[in-house]
Amino acid sequence: MAVTFQFDLVTPEKLVLSQAEVMLTVPGAEGYFGVLPGHTPLVSLLTAGVLTVGEGKEAVRYAIAGGYAEILPDRTTILADRLQCWDSVNVAAVEAEKRAASDAELASRDEESTNKFWKKRLAFAELCLDVHQQYLHRSS
Structure with missing residues (x-):
């Protein structure tokens, strides 16, 4: 094998x-x-x-x-x-995307498909930050 x-x-x-x-x-x-x-x-x-x-x-x-x-x-x-x-996350850019996605998600509450799109963007931004935190803990 x-x-x-x-x-x-x-x-x-x-x-x-x-x-x-x-x-x-x-x-x-x-x-x-x-x-x-x-x-x-x-x-x-x-x-x-x-x-x-x-x-x-x-x-x-x-x-x-x-x-x-x-x-x-x-x-x-x-x-x-x-x-x-995880080692190439631009924290400032991801934080900005997270804020934009959060604002857009709040503004699109009445439009289900648009709201779902922004929720996915927000979740991915949060996941990127979590993965980056794992990298920082690993390298310290």
Whole structure:
């Protein structure tokens, strides 16, 4: 059995990562699940959460807004709607986005679809800040 699998992390804008990997922890629609080499084939809807790439102190965490995962025994591809790596969060920009999303969400209470959009933006901003806090605690 292989000790690594090919991992590709993609957003609508670009290929973020393409590397051999040993383990992932993925925020699936039904809850978090792990991916190791030789995993049973699976396609999963992803929800907002933390994508962990690798294991132990070497693991890298991403705030992910949602998307899809295709898991095969020797390859995994994550198609992320939006994501932010924990070590590259621009706190000032995320705080500004959080305030804007919160204001817009309050203003759109009567329009359900618009309100839902802003709630998702607000939740992602908060997730980015949480992931960044994890990074700060890890590096101190």
